[in-house]
Amino acid sequence: MTQYPHLSIEKKWQDAWExxxxxxxxxxxxxxxxxxxxxxxxxxxxxxxMGHVRNYALGDVVARxxxxxxxxxxxxxxxxxxxxxxxxxxxxxxxxxxxxxxxNISAMREQLKSLxxxxxxxxxFATCDPEYYSxxxxxxxxxxxxxxxxxxxxxxxxDPVENSVLANEQVVDGRGWRSGALVETRQLNQWxxxxxxxxxxxxxxxxxxxNWPEKVKTMQTNWIGKSHGAKVCFTITNTSQKQQxxxxxxxxxxxxxxxxxxxxxxxxPLSSELAKNNPKIDAFIRKCAQLGTSxxxxxxxxxxxxxxxxxxxxxxxxxxxLQVWIANFVLMGYxxxxxxxxxxxxxxxxxxxxKYDLAVLPVVLPEGKSADQYQIANKAWTGTGTLFNxxxxxxxxxxxxxxxxxxxxxxxxxxxxxxxxxxxxxxxxRQRYWGCPIPIIHCHDCGIVPVPLADxxxxxxxxxxxxxxxxxxxxxxNWKQTTCPKCKQKAVRETDTLxxxxxxxxxxxxxxxxxxxxxxxxxPANAWLPVDQYIGGVxxxxxxxxxxxxxxxxxxxxxxxxxxxxxxxxxxxxxxxxTHETYKDSSGNWVEPVNVLRSDTGLTTKAGKPVTVGAxxxxxxxxxxxxxxxVIIEKYGADVARWFVLxxxxxxxxxxxxxxxxxxxxxxxxxxxAEVLRVSKEPVxxxxxxxxxxxxxxxxxxxxxxxxxxxxxxxGFNRAVARLYSLLNDIKKATDNDPEQIAARRFAxxxxxxxxxxxxxxxxxxxxxxxxxxxxxxxxxxxxFDEKWLEEKTLIIPVQINGKxxxxxxxxxxxxxAVLQEHALKDPDIIKSLSGxxxxxxxxxxxxxxxxxxx
RNA sequence: GCGGGCGUGGCGGAAUCGGUAGACGCACAGGACUUAAAAUCCUGGGAUCGCAAGAUCGUGGGGGUUCAAGUCCCCCCGCCCGCACCA
Numbered sequence: 001m002t003q004y005p006h007l008s009i010e011k012k013w014q015d016a017w018e019x020x021x022x023x024x025x026x027x028x029x030x031x032x033x034x035x036x037x038x039x040x041x042x043x044x045x046x047x048x049x050m051g052h053v054r055n056y057a058l059g060d061v062v063a064r065x066x067x068x069x070x071x072x073x074x075x076x077x078x079x080x081x082x083x084x085x086x087x088x089x090x091x092x093x094x095x096x097x098x099x100x101x102x103x104n105i106s107a108m109r110e111q112l113k114s115l116x117x118x119x120x121x122x123x124x125f126a127t128c129d130p131e132y133y134s135x136x137x138x139x140x141x142x143x144x145x146x147x148x149x150x151x152x153x154x155x156x157x158x159d160p161v162e163n164s165v166l167a168n169e170q171v172v173d174g175r176g177w178r179s180g181a182l183v184e185t186r187q188l189n190q191w192x193x194x195x196x197x198x199x200x201x202x203x204x205x206x207x208x209x210x211n212w213p214e215k216v217k218t219m220q221t222n223w224i225g226k227s228h229g230a231k232v233c234f235t236i237t238n239t240s241q242k243q244q245x246x247x248x249x250x251x252x253x254x255x256x257x258x259x260x261x262x263x264x265x266x267x268x269p270l271s272s273e274l275a276k277n278n279p280k281i282d283a284f285i286r287k288c289a290q291l292g293t294s295x296x297x298x299x300x301x302x303x304x305x306x307x308x309x310x311x312x313x314x315x316x317x318x319x320x321x322l323q324v325w326i327a328n329f330v331l332m333g334y335x336x337x338x339x340x341x342x343x344x345x346x347x348x349x350x351x352x353x354x355k356y357d358l359a360v361l362p363v364v365l366p367e368g369k370s371a372d373q374y375q376i377a378n379k380a381w382t383g384t385g386t387l388f389n390x391x392x393x394x395x396x397x398x399x400x401x402x403x404x405x406x407x408x409x410x411x412x413x414x415x416x417x418x419x420x421x422x423x424x425x426x427x428x429x430r431q432r433y434w435g436c437p438i439p440i441i442h443c444h445d446c447g448i449v450p451v452p453l454a455d456x457x458x459x460x461x462x463x464x465x466x467x468x469x470x471x472x473x474x475x476x477x478n479w480k481q482t483t484c485p486k487c488k489q490k491a492v493r494e495t496d497t498l499x500x501x502x503x504x505x506x507x508x509x510x511x512x513x514x515x516x517x518x519x520x521x522x523x524p525a526n527a528w529l530p531v532d533q534y535i536g537g538v539x540x541x542x543x544x545x546x547x548x549x550x551x552x553x554x555x556x557x558x559x560x561x562x563x564x565x566x567x568x569x570x571x572x573x574x575x576x577x578x579t580h581e582t583y584k585d586s587s588g589n590w591v592e593p594v595n596v597l598r599s600d601t602g603l604t605t606k607a608g609k610p611v612t613v614g615a616x617x618x619x620x621x622x623x624x625x626x627x628x629x630x631v632i633i634e635k636y637g638a639d640v641a642r643w644f645v646l647x648x649x650x651x652x653x654x655x656x657x658x659x660x661x662x663x664x665x666x667x668x669x670x671x672x673x674a675e676v677l678r679v680s681k682e683p684v685x686x687x688x689x690x691x692x693x694x695x696x697x698x699x700x701x702x703x704x705x706x707x708x709x710x711x712x713x714x715x716g717f718n719r720a721v722a723r724l725y726s727l728l729n730d731i732k733k734a735t736d737n738d739p740e741q742i743a744a745r746r747f748a749x750x751x752x753x754x755x756x757x758x759x760x761x762x763x764x765x766x767x768x769x770x771x772x773x774x775x776x777x778x779x780x781x782x783x784x785f786d787e788k789w790l791e792e793k794t795l796i797i798p799v800q801i802n803g804k805x806x807x808x809x810x811x812x813x814x815x816x817x818a819v820l821q822e823h824a825l826k827d828p829d830i831i832k833s834l835s836g837x838x839x840x841x842x843x844x845x846x847x848x849x850x851x852x853x854x855x
Numbered sequence: 856g857c858g859g860g861c862g863u864g865g866c867g868g869a870a871u872c873g874g875u876a877g878a879c880g881c882a883c884a885g886g887a888c889u890u891a892a893a894a895u896c897c898u899g900g901g902a903u904c905g906c907a908a909g910a911u912c913g914u915g916g917g918g919g920u921u922c923a924a925g926u927c928c929c930c931c932c933g934c935c936c937g938c939a940c941c942a
């Protein structure tokens with residue numbers, strides 16, 4: 001077989017595309033449709049991984065397809081370049097985050113280019129470019145002006161040995177990952193974006209996102225967590241404290257009669273107040289603080305608490321009293337930071353009650369249970385039912401009881417209805433160097449003073465020291481020293497930088513006018529936004545996507561973004577991960593796939609040690625089960641790598657990287673190339689339609705054009721790939737050498753090449769050239785199908801008896817029920833199978849199926 | 856713990872509306888070509904029973920709805936993603 005010479009060819013076409021400016025986005029002409037195709041931009045870790053290849057290959061199919069269909073396409077690329085790894089690398093390798101990051105960007109840019117993605121590189125930027133983050137500082141100032149950003153005290157993980165703030169991922173089992181010290185929590189003044197101002201709008205907006213996966217919308221809905229309920233006031237009877245009442249939030253006021261305790265969050269102001277005079281409470285709160293700030297760890301921890309000794313009265317019955325506890329599972333960030341516990345109706349409350357031997361009184365009776373026998377063991381009943389043990393609520397449904405309880409609370413002045421959101425304001429302060437500096441000055445006399453626009457950008461210092469732990473900006477000998485813009489006295493700069501999620505919350509808009517002196521120019525923004533197809537990992541389903549939706553709204557409200565669209569991303573697609581088998585040697589060390597040798601006796605390392613195969617997992621450095629795209633591109637070519645990640649697995653599911661799958665992809669590329677060379681040597685005949693053979697191939701080709709176009713629209717690339725395999729097989733099978741057949745074969749082959757182009761663009765260009773076509777495929781129109789070839793005159797209908805296929809009929813299209821039934825009952829196989837049975841009923845679905853029910 | 860998703864041959868998957876389960880690819884087996892091997896080409900593969908015709912079973916497990924269930928409903932199991940300072 002003719003080997004496809006990928007190395008020389010791929011570079012040639014990449015240069016040709018660049019020379020012809022094929023992928024430079026040009027504003028849509030009047031009447032021209034646009035497509036903004038965007039994949040989530042990468043963090044410049046230094047090397048491309050297979051997840052990137054998949055992500056960008058998916059987007060590239062869409063971009064190339066849209067271009068071939070006459071759309072003006074914007075398909076840009078940039079770098080999510082700020083963040084913690086650069087600082088870790090700086091410490092580890094004794095470099096500077098800046099040089100490390102830009103070096104990585106250069107390396108990854110070359111790798112991306114070698115894959116031949118149809119990107120508009122003229123718009124490239126990195127979020128750590130001063131041109132980018134200075135615009136972000138302007139946005140921050142505008143948000144500050146519009147009260148969309150503010151300062152408040154909030155908890156952070158604190159490493160007492162390193163004297164620095166830890167990210168949640170840096171807290172391992174309650175200890176700092178480097179120092180091993182027990183983590184404490186500290187209160188710090190930090191900057192917050194007022195995302196909760198848009199809670200309702202962000203929630204309502206979801207319903208218009210028809211081209212988003214349902215699961216992502218559900219996750220965002222739950223994250224925002226709108227719930228209707230009540231604030232209920234419990235009066236403390238035995239206190240010397242100033243605070244006389246405890247306010248709790250509940251969505252289930254119907255279960256108030258089942259309340260057996262009230263619980264405060266360890267961070268509740270009253271808890272801290274009580275801790276002052278009670279060492280036991282103080283110790284408990286300190287212990288809770290060691291869990292860190294992650295909601296997951298807090299909720300996973302075994303339920304525990306401490307009795308405060310306080311007693312409150314029940315709002316509905318003053319003679320009933322409840323103990324007040326402090327419990328580790330009550331979150332300060334939600335509701336009022338206090339709850340009432342109804343153990344029968346909430347699993348956490350029940351676990352808590354069992355542990356501390358508190359009363360468990362069921363108040364909701366599930367349907368079909370008897371009131372005098374119903375008991376709660378170790379499973380709370382959270383479903384519907386009828387209220388009992390509940391005084392004036394007895395006999396009501398849960399839904400009715402909620403209403404009645406609410407009006408009673410209002411009547412007694414013991415509570416009010418409220419709407420509560422789970423969504424919290426976005427804490428965006430980071431006590432780190434490698435991020436966008438917050439353009440604020442702290443003045444002793446004037447307080448918080450924004451940096452004047454004329455003084456923007458506030459640039460990061462290039463060289464910082466990581467010798468002392470903590471925030472290098474704070475330690476820098478002179479960076480933070482400045483003068484107050486108002487009073488001209490000595491003042492200091494804010495040393496917090498912004499969360500990198502801020503950088504990625506508006507980059508898609510910046511791509512419309514990447515070199516502008518303003519954050520986003522209105523004409524190009526209106527021409528390109530919203531993003532028509534956004535593609536990235538499902539791990540970003542909530543935070544990144546919600547922050548970007550918030551920013552779009554906030555930017556519009558501040559007048560910094562002038563577009564008609566309300567939402568940044570019209571279409572969203574979440575792709576699956578790239579996985580690989582894991583390998584371990586006899587000493588239990590992970591082994592890289594490149595070091596595993598396969599032989600008849602099993603797997604060994606290159607050194608000959610036996611290797612065992614472990615689970616198939618997401619490619620990761622820690623498990624060493626990665627495959628370097630650069631190695632694959634060198635050996636097989638970019639098209640093979642692209643073809644592999646697009647084959648077989650549906651894009652939203654995980655794809656398992658296998659050597660054999662890769663070889664299959666390589667084989668396909670060679671087969672296409674060989675077949676095209678064969679066809680290219682044949683004479684060119686005008687298209688004719690005479691023989692059945694040629695008709696079939698032409699028909700198959702038209703059908704394939706239609707189906708693949710649809711597959712690409714639906715992002716079902718694995719199906720498109722399967723159809724391309726089929727079409728190639730059909731072309732290869734057509735071996736007759738009469739002019740009709742040769743003409744049909746040429747038509748099918750040319751179509752194949754064009755259909756292939758979004759998936760394996762270099763191969764397509766080479767084939768196109770071999771077939772004698774002068775224009776680049778990248779500039780050629782998508783093939784069209786003709787409906788007249790798709791009309792089916794006859795079809796095969798299965799005939800079932802009792803739901804089991806027993807025969808089939810070849811019939812004309814569109815026959816009516818009676819005729820079909822008659823045909824079916826005359827069928828010899830059916831007559832045979834029906835012997836001894838009595839026909840009960842015949843179901844006929846025209847053009848689909850016939851099912852005979854018989855006994 | 857809470858929220859979301861996924862589960863189909865030896866393997867990846869197809870079946871888009873409740874209507875022939877297993878398209879297409881990989882791996883495997885047999886054959887052709889070759890001095891031989893590789894590559895390539897052709898053919899065959901869900902399982903069980905059967906010489907065959909064919910029959911029965913079969914979409915993680917258990918129930919249910921329906922003439923008909925991979926698809927809809929309920930329960931369970933396993934794996935994956937997110938949980939607000941990783942990106």
